[in-house]
Amino acid sequence: MWLWDLPTANFFSEVIQVARKMAEATKKHVFIGKRDPEAGDPKDLDAKEAEPPSLCTRSNSRATKSHRFSSVKCLEFKKRFFPHIGEYAWNDWRWQLKNRYTHVLSLPLLFPLIKEEKEAIHTKGRLPMAVTPYYLSLFWDMPPEDPIRRSVVPTSREFLVSEGESQDPLGEEGNSPAPGIVHRYPDRVLFLATNFCSTYCRYCTRSRLTGRPDNYSLKTAWEKGMEYIRSHKEIRDVLISGGDPFTLSDEDLGWLLGNLRSITHVEIIRIGTKVPAVLPQRITKALVRLLKRFHPLFINIHFTHPVELTNETQRAVEMLADTGIPLGSQTVLLKGINNSSGTLRELFLGLLRVRVRPYYLYQCDPIMGSSHFRTTVQEGIRLMKELRGHISGLAIPTYVIDAPGGGGKIPVDLGTTIEVNPQGVSLLNYQGRIYSYSNPGQAL
Numbered sequence: 268m269w270l271w272d273l274p275t276a277n278f279f280s281e282v283i284q285v286a287r288k289m290a291e292a293t294k295k296h297v298f299i300g301k302r303d304p305e306a307g308d309p310k311d312l313d314a315k316e317a318e319p320p321s322l323c324t325r326s327n328s329r330a331t332k333s334h335r336f337s338s339v340k341c342l343e344f345k346k347r348f349f350p351h352i353g354e355y356a357w358n359d360w361r362w363q364l365k366n367r368y369t370h371v372l373s374l375p376l377l378f379p380l381i382k383e384e385k386e387a388i389h390t391k392g393r394l395p396m397a398v399t400p401y402y403l404s405l406f407w408d409m410p411p412e413d414p415i416r417r418s419v420v421p422t423s424r425e426f427l428v429s430e431g432e433s434q435d436p437l438g439e440e441g442n443s444p445a446p447g448i449v450h451r452y453p454d455r456v457l458f459l460a461t462n463f464c465s466t467y468c469r470y471c472t473r474s475r476l477t478g479r480p481d482n483y484s485l486k487t488a489w490e491k492g493m494e495y496i497r498s499h500k501e502i503r504d505v506l507i508s509g510g511d512p513f514t515l516s517d518e519d520l521g522w523l524l525g526n527l528r529s530i531t532h533v534e535i536i537r538i539g540t541k542v543p544a545v546l547p548q549r550i551t552k553a554l555v556r557l558l559k560r561f562h563p564l565f566i567n568i569h570f571t572h573p574v575e576l577t578n579e580t581q582r583a584v585e586m587l588a589d590t591g592i593p594l595g596s597q598t599v600l601l602k603g604i605n606n607s608s609g610t611l612r613e614l615f616l617g618l619l620r621v622r623v624r625p626y627y628l629y630q631c632d633p634i635m636g637s638s639h640f641r642t643t644v645q646e647g648i649r650l651m652k653e654l655r656g657h658i659s660g661l662a663i664p665t666y667v668i669d670a671p672g673g674g675g676k677i678p679v680d681l682g683t684t685i686e687v688n689p690q691g692v693s694l695l696n697y698q699g700r701i702y703s704y705s706n707p708g709q710a711l
């Protein structure tokens with residue numbers, strides 16, 4: 268079924284803005300490294316810190332070298348489209364948010380669109396478009412099949428709805444006893460703190476919520492969520508997600524974390540975010556100082572492709588790791604984006620090098636209009652088998668399906684257990700050889 272809608276109004280101002288930026292670019296006023304009048308007080312910005320030495324041994328063609336804090340690719344983009352902006356402003360996460368690209372119509376001024384992208388211009392999608400200038404700088408001059416371009420630029424394929432797809436494939440609405448709370452497992456809850464993200468992934472499981480203008484009335488909804496957690500003593504683990512919680516201000520995050528920490532039965536707080544990959548400037552000294560107050564705190568970062576492991580992202584995750592926060596990654600398996608064992612291998616090994624432990628590889632959820640992103644489960648199993656044994660177990664995440672209808676995450680059976688009987692088990696190793704393990708038996 269094809270769902271067409273009228274184009275959204277209100278995008279012309281963004282186009283005019285982009286045109287203005289391009290016109291400014293032609294004036295060749297480049298202020299790199301100089302103090303920018305639009306930037307805030309540099310004392311507030313971590314851009315003043317020296318860049319840590321690179322831990323990456325593998326080259327990333329998009330960001331191999333850095334000029335002070337920004338990778339070459341970003342600086343080239345900035346020079347071309349934001350020549351009047353200095354590095355201090357560019358590295359200010361608030362500036363990045365304020366200057367997001369939020370309509371497809373603004374993109375043809377940066378790069379030519381393909382047919383499916385053009386078709387999306389005139390269609391009101393389920394999920395709005397938003398891309399930070401930083402993230403856009405990683406792919407603006409790459410071909411249409413570029414993996415991260417495909418993950419954030421809308422196409423008309425999103426309007427093709429296939430069998431089994433739904434707006435809320437995980438049945439979260441049915442497991443929501445209070446605003447923004449999803450309580451599916453006995454001892455833990457999901458706390459949806461915001462529906463805002465700096466950059467929207469086209470395959471987002473929560474596209475029914477994210478980017479909608481009807482934002483939560485934050486504090487009112489949060490207070491109701493806190494009340495629910497406070498009155499359920501079995502909850503010992505809270506995962507703050509959204510939207511992206513790291514797009515909240517330090518003050519709001521502090522309020523959330525402080526209130527959760529004041530609930531004595533909450534032992535663990537987790538945060539799910541894609542910010543280090545799409546808005547690494549958000550990881551500031553002030554933020555890590557704030558987070559440090561709320562241990563034990565765990566952060567799971569959504570990574571899609573190894574090209575996201577730029578100097579900026581590396582610096583951001585290292586700041587978090589240096590604070591003593593255990594970092595894990597979550598990756599969605601996506602057709603044409605990361606569905607090759609080479610890409611996954613590079614991503615997972617790259618993550619380990621920057622102290623992020625690959626945690627979950629998700630089978631893509633059947634949200635509406637996701638068929639062009641979804642691989643078969645058999646392909647996922649094959650890819651996992653190609654990794655297992657060939658790289659360290661530390662670099663291998665658990666491949667899971669978040670069961671449609673609200674069944675929770677279920678690890679996919681990779682077929683390594685051939686037989687189970689009272690005497691023991693027969694197991695298949697990564698080379699395809701069969702080995703047996705015997706259960707403890709009677710003494711001889």
Ligand code: SF4
Pocket residue numbers: 463464466467468470471472473474477509510511540541569
């Ligand atoms: S960052 Fe997460 S919540 Fe935001 S659009 Fe991407 S998948 Fe959805």
